[in-house]
Amino acid sequence: MPWNLLRRTAPTGPARSLRTDRRARRTARAVTAGAVLAASATMLGACSNSQESAAPDASGPAPTATGQEGAPAMTDAPTPADLDGAVFTSTAVTGHELVPGSAIEAAFQGDTASLHAGCNRLFGGYTIAEGTFTVPQAASTMMACEPALMDQDQWLTQLLATGTTIGLDGDTLTLAGAAGTPFDGTVITFARQG
Structure with a gap:
């Protein structure tokens, strides 16, 4: 079989599961990194000690x-x-x-x-x-x-x-x-x- 046809054939058996595992780990790392970034942004906003007060609501409490x-x-x-x-x-x-x-x-x-x-x-x-x-x-x-x-x-x-x-x-x-x-x-x- 020519070399270029072998490269296009999807791997089977252990090679396929190894590639799938790598893809799953990469996706999990990307999702985890996104969650960490979102949590960090939330914590930074929550830790802000701004002393400025907003304009009072015209309707009052x-x-x-x-x-x-x-x-x-x-x-x-x-x-x-x-x-x-x-x-x-x-x-x-x-x-x-x-x-x-x-x-x-x-x-x-x-x-x-x-x-x-x-x-x-x-x-x-x-x-x-x-x-x-x-x-x-x-x-x-x-x-x-x-x-x-x-x-x-x-x-x-x-x-x-x-x-x-x-x-x-x-x-x-x-x-x-x-x-x-x-x-x-x-x-x-x-x-x-x-």
Whole structure:
């Protein structure tokens, strides 16, 4: 058989599976690299500490009536525009004891919230609907810390996924655990930084 016809014939047997395996590995590496780049871009955006505040929404904060027993009286739920570019640090936490020397930081950029409870940074898209603040699928950095701080990260992740009542009064942000959840009675009070 002439040489040029042999080259055009598809390999069979072990040669074919080796080529297929190489192609699959190359594709997997390309997909992984794309995912890493996308995650890096998201984390860089979430880690931004922009102190610029957005122009206030002309309609102002949306009033809500929480009606949740045990939750503090909060009448004004902020809009994402009210929070955009803001950074808050916890001043008080009830219903959960923070690890000594730690605090919770919350930063907002666009429709992304970034929170830090002493170890890993949690970040993800958030919603505010009818006065309830939720980060349904928070991603996290993966640093190893002392177990108490890692437990605190887990507690915060679960609190955010469950949803909290949110209120903004001037420079004071308040998150309160929803009634009927394991976080009922939990209240985090934050002060705006900068």
